[in-house]
Amino acid sequence: MDIDVLGTLGVRLNGVSVTPTAPKPRQVLALLALRAGQVVPVGVLTEELWGSEPPRSARATLQTYILQLRELISAALERGAGDAGGRCCQAKDVLLTVPGGYLLKNGDGVSDVREFERLAGSGYRAMDAEDHPQAARLLREALALWTGSPLADVHTGPQLETEVKRLEESRLCALDQRVEADLRLGRHRELLAELTVLVNQYPTHESLCGQYMLALYRSGRRGEALDAYQRLRTTLVRTMGLEPSPTLAKMQRSILMSGSDMLPARPAASASVVPVG
Structure with missing residues (x-):
């Protein structure tokens, strides 16, 4: 599963988009995708969707959104199985129900956030080593992954707003260090x-x-x-x-x-x- 959040939201499985168009299922997927490989508690998802005063039907409605996401995942898996000529896993093996919440597995897929963090981290280490050409190159590559504001096409609740602020701050730090590296190179x-x-x-x-x-x-x-x-x-x-x-x-x-x-x-x-x- 490939995940893009540094701009518009894009989640693809076997090259097929599993990103819903409806706003609230889109919110759910965005939060699960940002925390891929981690359990996202039901309470966190509920707060993201409805704030501090969720409706009495919140848990049942959330389950409906999860089922909608699994339908999209199933369609992508079936297409992948058809292309490969074999049987594949099920949607519940990709979007898992675990005690207290849900977990999205992206397997060996690419996440633009993780790639950004990897490149930026290498750039910071190059700066510490005073390897300014390498730092400038790595940080430029990291920043090139950004195509706009994070989750630009997703309505954000309390949880996603915090994530967006964190990502924007990470981008600004990388930008600051990339400019510094270029200055030290006389540019x-x-x-x-x-x-x-x-x-x-x-x-x-x-x-x-x-x-x-x-x-x-x-x-x-x-x-x-x-x-x-x-x-x-x-x-x-x-x-x-x-x-x-x-x-x-x-x-x-x-x-x-x-x-x-x-x-x-x-x-x-x-x-x-x-x-x-």
């Missing part, structure tokens, strides 16, 4: 267009702003680098009552002094911000 001018978009998309993200400032400064655009800092500071003070981190403030002072020994480092992703005075 400052090549990054300017991308960073211009990113700092507008994430106007309070200090790490991206620091990378943008550095790319501008090293491209001979000192004034624009200082302007970027002031825009960030204004936004932070207005929206959060906070000053930029000491690390970013130090970078701004270095640019003001036009020091030729500017380090290629940027504020750490976890850098704190301090309250306005």
Whole structure:
């Protein structure tokens, strides 16, 4: 079973889609697919579908959705068996009922989330080893798996909203490190267009702003680098009552002094911000 969630939802068995069109069965499949190989408790699925006040018929309705998913799985299995000229497993062996919940098995199938995590993890290790060409390549491959916002075509309840936020944060971390690797390879001018978009998309993200400032400064655009800092500071003070981190403030002072020994480092992703005075 192949699973795609980094964009629109796609779940395929033997190359056949088993993704339902109805919204709630689609939610159920999305949560099971994200946690493939793990037991998803009935209570978790119920909360995803109906929040904190499920109807009295919630369990029976959930069972109906599971049966609908198994029908799609059965059709895919029968097609696979026909193509292979033999007998295959049953739907209940793919979407299992287990004590307390359900479990979706994807076997040897490909999951774009797991592939993203594998590539990003290798990229982070390459960064730690200061192998910046390898880090940039691996992180670029990881990010290329994203075709849009995660589960872009799925209605999300409390459980899936948490998963989507987690995935978006993972993507932003990988993007941050990929930009950092490219900066350390001297690709400052090549990054300017991308960073211009990113700092507008994430106007309070200090790490991206620091990378943008550095790319501008090293491209001979000192004034624009200082302007970027002031825009960030204004936004932070207005929206959060906070000053930029000491690390970013130090970078701004270095640019003001036009020091030729500017380090290629940027504020750490976890850098704190301090309250306005």
